[in-house]
Amino acid sequence: MRISTNLLFQRGLDSLQRSEGALNKVQQQLTRQTKILSPSDDPIANSQVMNLNNALAQNDQFMRNSISLEANLRSSESNLNGVNDSLQRARQLAAGVINGSYGAEERNAVAKELRAIEKQMFDQANARDAQGEYLFSGYQSRKQPMEYDAASQSYQYVSDQGQRNIQLTPNLKLAANEPGNKPFAPVSQRVDLEVSGGGDFVDKLNVSDRDQYINFAEANADASGNPIDLEFVFDGSGGYDVFNSADPVATRTAIGSGSITDGKVNYQGMEISLDQNNLPAADDTITLKTGEPVQRNAITLVSDLASALEGGGIDGQWQNEASWALDDLNEAMDNVVGTQAEIGARMNTMESAKTQLRDSDVVNQTARAELADVDYNEAVTELVKNETLYQASQQVFSRINQLSLFDYVN
Numbered sequence: 001m002r003i004s005t006n007l008l009f010q011r012g013l014d015s016l017q018r019s020e021g022a023l024n025k026v027q028q029q030l031t032r033q034t035k036i037l038s039p040s041d042d043p044i045a046n047s048q049v050m051n052l053n054n055a056l057a058q059n060d061q062f063m064r065n066s067i068s069l070e071a072n073l074r075s076s077e078s079n080l081n082g083v084n085d086s087l088q089r090a091r092q093l094a095a096g097v098i099n100g101s102y103g104a105e106e107r108n109a110v111a112k113e114l115r116a117i118e119k120q121m122f123d124q125a126n127a128r129d130a131q132g133e134y135l136f137s138g139y140q141s142r143k144q145p146m147e148y149d150a151a152s153q154s155y156q157y158v159s160d161q162g163q164r165n166i167q168l169t170p171n172l173k174l175a176a177n178e179p180g181n182k183p184f185a186p187v188s189q190r191v192d193l194e195v196s197g198g199g200d201f202v203d204k205l206n207v208s209d210r211d212q213y214i215n216f217a218e219a220n221a222d223a224s225g226n227p228i229d230l231e232f233v234f235d236g237s238g239g240y241d242v243f244n245s246a247d248p249v250a251t252r253t254a255i256g257s258g259s260i261t262d263g264k265v266n267y268q269g270m271e272i273s274l275d276q277n278n279l280p281a282a283d284d285t286i287t288l289k290t291g292e293p294v295q296r297n298a299i300t301l302v303s304d305l306a307s308a309l310e311g312g313g314i315d316g317q318w319q320n321e322a323s324w325a326l327d328d329l330n331e332a333m334d335n336v337v338g339t340q341a342e343i344g345a346r347m348n349t350m351e352s353a354k355t356q357l358r359d360s361d362v363v364n365q366t367a368r369a370e371l372a373d374v375d376y377n378e379a380v381t382e383l384v385k386n387e388t389l390y391q392a393s394q395q396v397f398s399r400i401n402q403l404s405l406f407d408y409v410n
C-alpha cells in the first residue's frame with residue numbers, strides 16, 4: 001500500500017496533537033486542582049459535584065446569617081442585663097425608703113437617682129444595633145419603640161409585636177429580636193388619688209388595698225370611662241355618705257356609706273386618717289380626686305415612684321408607692337429575666353445549628369474531594385508519561401519527515 005506524503009504528514013500531526021492534548025489535560029488538572037475539567041469528563045460525578053458546591057455555598061450563607069443573628073441576640077441580652085440592673089437598684093432604693101426614716105431631703109435625693117435610672121432605662125428600651133435599627137421594635141426596626149406620653153405621664157410601647165426571623169438551616173429559622181412588649185410589659189395600674197377639698201380634716205391619705213380601690217374606680221367610671229371624684233359628707237355623729245362630686249347636690253344619690261373607725265375612714269380600699277384635733281362636723285366634706293387609670297410598665301413605675309417622692313404633701317401616698325414598687329419591680333424583673341431566658345434558649349439552638357453546619361461542610365467537602373480532587377501522585381506520573389510520549393512523537397515525526405528515496409540510491 002502506498003502512503004502519500006500528505007497522509008504521512010497528517011498522521012504525524014494527528015499523533016502530535018493527541019499527545020499534546022493529553023499532556024495539556026494533565027497540566028490543567030494539576031493547575032485547577034480538579035480532575036473534572038468539563039462535564040463530559042464524568043457527567044455523573046460533575047452533577048454530584050455541582051450539588052455539593054451548592055450545598056456548601058448554602059451552608060456558607062447560613063453561617064453568615066448566624067453571625068448576624070448572634071450579634072443581635074448578644075446586643076439584646078446586654079441591654080436587658082442593663083435594664084435588670086437598673087430595676088434591682090430601683091428596688092433597693094424603694095426598700096430603703098420604706099425601711100428608713102427618710103425626711104424630705106433624703107427622699108428628694110432618692111428621687112434624683114430614680115430619675116437617672118428612668119432615663120437610662122428609656123435609652124436601653126430604645127437601643128439600636130450596629131446597623132442603626134432598634135433592637136426592641138418588632139418588625140418596624142426603624143421606628144422608635146418606646147415613647148413618653150405627656151398626657152398620661154407614662155411611657156408607652158408604640159411599635160408592633162413581630163419578630164424578624166433569620167434562616168439558619170434549610171428547616172430552621174430563629175427570631176433575631178425581641179419586641180419591647182415582652183420585657184417592658186405592663187406590670188400594674190397607676191393609683192392616682194389626692195385630696196382636693198377638706199384637706200384640713202385629713203392627717204394622712206392611704207390606699208390600703210390597691211386592687212379593691214382599682215376595681216371600685218373602674219366600676220364607678222363615668223360615661224366616658226373616666227374615674228369619678230368622690231365627696232365624703234359627714235353627719236357629725238361618726239357616719240358619712242359617699243357621692244359622685246359631679247352630681248347636682250339637690251338630686252344626687254349616695255353611692256356608699258360608712259362610719260369612722262379608730263379615727264379613720266376606710267372605704268373601698270381607701271384609708272383617710274383624720275386629724276384628731278379637727279374632726280369633721282355635720283355637713284363637712286372631704287373630696288378626693290382620682291386620676292385616669294394608666295397601665296404602668298417598668299419605666300413608668302420607676303417614674304411614678306420618683307414623682308411620689310418628689311411630691312411631698314399629705315403623708316401616705318409616697319409610702320404607698322414605695323411599698324407597691326417592691327412587688328411591681330419584682331414582676332418587671334421577671335419579665336426581663338423571662339425575655340433573657342428566651343434569648344438564651346435561641347442562642348443555644350443557634351450554636352447547635354452552627355455545629356450541624358460545620359459537620360455538614362466536612363462531609364460535603366470530603367465527598368467532593370473524592371469525586372473531583374486530583375490525586376497528585378497519579379497526576380504527576382501521568383504528566384511525566386504524557387510528556388515522554390509527546391517528545392517521542394515529535395522525534396518520530398521529525399525522523400519520518402526527513403526520509404527520502406534518494407538517501408538509499410548510490
